[in-house]
């Protein structure tokens with residue numbers, strides 16, 4: 001969608017870039033000229049994606065990091081700046097989720113998800129934001145949302161709450177950092193094929209087909225459709241867009257809100 005070379009000379013950090021939607025975002029950014037830096041917990045998965053991006057002619061590196069670990073996040077991002085001289089873009093994509101009734105959820109289950117989604121996004125965004133401000137500004141952040149953050153979901157209250165927090169964080173920092181030329185937005189996908197969400201949340205018999213029936217356009221999203229929206233919002237073509245939430249759900253949430 002964007003002209004070739006749109007991200008030439010830029011460095012983009014993608015959390016959870018080793019699989020699912022994050023992997024596809026990384027491939028798109030690399031194809032548009034960015035050096036992509038992937039964060040995730042599993043070194044083998046990172047190695048595989050990095051190798052395949054390089055084989056396709058892109059520039060990529062992977063760092064094993066749990067986004068809940070503030071010290072590790074800061075150390076990795078400092079190493080990225082040392083190695084490449086800059087960070088221009090951040091995609092807060094890493095997430096954890098599972099279905100559990102709220103009255104049965106343990107404190108640790110709540111914490112596991114909230115710390116990955118909300119705390120992890122905060123750790124990465126504040127660290128990258130400080131770098132961008134110190135270098136004189138510019139740059140952009142996209143965080144991945146979820147429709148339950150907007151409308152609620154009885155089975156994933158931890159994820160819905162954390163993602164609602166990420167949306168509020170995005171709007172707050174868009175106001176605070178606008179004067180530094182730093183833009184922050186959210187992309188909220190509907191159910192997207194070939195991802196952890198499908199295997200984690202829609203594995204029960206009939207769940208995937210039942211969800212399909214509720215989507216006006218009659219299909220689920222594909223990973224490229226989400227990645228294209230993310231690359232647009234990160235790019236200079238979206239230079240006047242900040243603090244917004246782009247919902248890409250085939251019309252699934254129409255009539256709910």
Ligand SMILES: CCCCC/C=C/C(=O)SCCNC(=O)CCNC(=O)[C@H](O)C(C)(C)COP(=O)(O)OP(=O)(O)OC[C@H]1O[C@@H](n2cnc3c(N)ncnc32)[C@H](O)[C@@H]1OP(=O)(O)O
Pocket residue numbers: 095096097098099100106107108109110112113146147148159189190191196197200201
């Ligand atoms: C319209 C479509 C909407 C889709 C919305 C969004 C979807 C997504 O976000 S999908 C992302 C899916 N991908 C993943 O979840 C991958 C990453 N997931 C994980 O790493 C784990 O699932 C994790 C979130 C549980 C985190 O792993 P870890 O830190 O290793 O945590 P533990 O395994 O130690 O578990 C912590 C805590 O949580 C309890 N728990 C785990 N799974 C469940 C479950 N299915 N049901 C209930 N409770 C669960 C676990 O028992 C621990 O609690 P305690 O037992 O009290 O210690």
Ligand SMILES: NC(=O)C1=CN([C@@H]2O[C@H](COP(=O)(O)OP(=O)(O)OC[C@H]3O[C@@H](n4cnc5c(N)ncnc54)[C@H](OP(=O)(O)O)[C@@H]3O)[C@@H](O)[C@H]2O)C=CC1
Pocket residue numbers: 015016017018019020021022039040041042043045065066067068092093094095096116120144145146147188189190191192193195196197198
């Ligand atoms: N797929 C969908 O239908 C939808 C997805 N979303 C959102 O899109 C994003 C991607 O989802 P999806 O592609 O399905 O997810 P996947 O489960 O396929 O991928 C999740 C990625 O996050 C990484 N990750 C998880 N926990 C951590 C952590 N603590 N620290 C660092 N990395 C971590 C995983 O790597 P590792 O395990 O190696 O750490 C993995 O690379 C998420 O934010 C999700 O909430 C929103 C709506 C719908």
